[in-house]
Amino acid sequence: MAVHWYPGHMHKAQKEIKQVLPQVDLLIEVLDARIPYSSENPAIAELRGDKPCIKVLSKTDLADPKITEMWQQHLEKERSVKTFAATTEEPAKMKQIIDLCRKMLPDKDASVKAINTMIVGIPNVGKSTLINILADRVIAKTGNEAAVTKNQQRINLGNGITLFDTPGILWPKVENANSGYRLAATGAIKDTAMEYDDVGFYLADYLIKAYPECLKERFKLDEIPETEIEFLEAAAGSRGAKMAGGRVNLHKICEVLINELRSGKLGRVSLETPQMTELEEIEIAKVLAKKAQDKLKRKESFKTGSLTPDKKDRKEKRESDRAAQSARMKKQNRSRNK
Template structure:
């Protein structure tokens, strides 16, 4: 899938995060509860060092609660990481974050000094809305599209906490190809940067396998077809996404499917599980190993096969001549 993944302004924002990190006591990373792995920035893990890290699984109301619990267990097995779930429909519960920050910074909690926390997250993960809830006022601009926050800002919260807000940043290279589709399906990238049909087929294939009953209920289907194309055609007929001549408008029904997935109208859905990601990592490692081995073989074949027998003889003769000439020059110097 063609995707404008890492614009120049994100490179600048990531650099600023690295420069400011030394000033903070604790790091907050806001994740999408539906895709905790795909929305987790690996660059943050590289630069945080020993600092404690609160991973907030936001949009919990849209995610499968059982799978979210699995992800919390998985994330908290990492050193220095603790988790909490939040959602915009229950702002009071988000207030627990302030107490958690002080709890995990005991040196500051026992003094009058402020706890300095930095909050990060990919675009459209709900970071700005969360900040406004914590601050009890409109501090960060919000919007239902990625990259609303453009620059860092320092915010004084209650309970002696200073929050460093950062722009939503992605990372230079996505290793897992499935993550591209999950990020697009969840709304983490702008609509102009994605191909609805491509992402729609990916989402349909996953939902048919993992949440068939939710699809049946939402699109009023007696049975769910076996393939994503057959499902999208059936859903299009139910929703009237038909063009002239009775042809199905696949682009339109893909837009509908993704919109209802992102808004939660389909139900509480998670797009990845810890077991699924673990298997994908094994497959990626095997693919990377094979790619490296193939590259080494090509390099060796090129090295061995670049010289024909005739060229090899000429090279050996040139080498012998140079060696003989070198010996003569050494004798003449004596």
């Protein structure tokens, strides 16, 4: 799925992050525990460099706990990275992030200077709620929709820690089509920027294979059909998502499926594993390499001209005629000057 949603304030926010980063000692990157790979902004990794980073896996109450543990082990293979898995419904646990900041910067913690941290993340991962918990007061506007925070702000958390807040930012082009679907399914992009039917079909196909029992229980089905269209038709029957004449209202049942994933009514579901995304990265690398190769061929073709033998002969004749005409004109000019 191609994601075409990159509001102007996101571009501005990315520039501001780049400007402030030299003052920052540590990054706190908030990820959606259901999609840690797809919710990790590659632009942040590039900007961060070697700075220490706490990757907070939020919404763990909605994610598969076994897969969340797998992701923690996978992410901590990266140098200077620690993970923290919790939900914003556990404020006491979330506050432990402040102690983790100090542990990761012992030299700075021992000095009189404040520890400067920056919180980053894509839209709708719980970043604003986390800020309010860490600050012990309502500072950031929260909402179950994408792009609530629009401006950067600096917050004093007390105890020698300063936090730079930034708007949730996506990146201009999501290369991995699977990530586009996952971002849409979890609500990281505005619903107006997605097609419910398209995302619903993708989600149904994945859940049939990965969480069939969750679907059976939630939609009261005796058996799970083999294909996504058959499942959506069966699910529509149990939810009254039918139109006149008994036809299935695909838009409505897809919307139901997506909303029940987001609310956790389907159960604790993760939409990706480290192994899945590693294979996807290999495929993406192949696609990008082919695109680069095709682009190079087009450039070469433009330089040399993609001529058939017939066109090539005509081109050579035109060039020969021009050269002969130029020689005649030079000869005539010399004759006049004598």
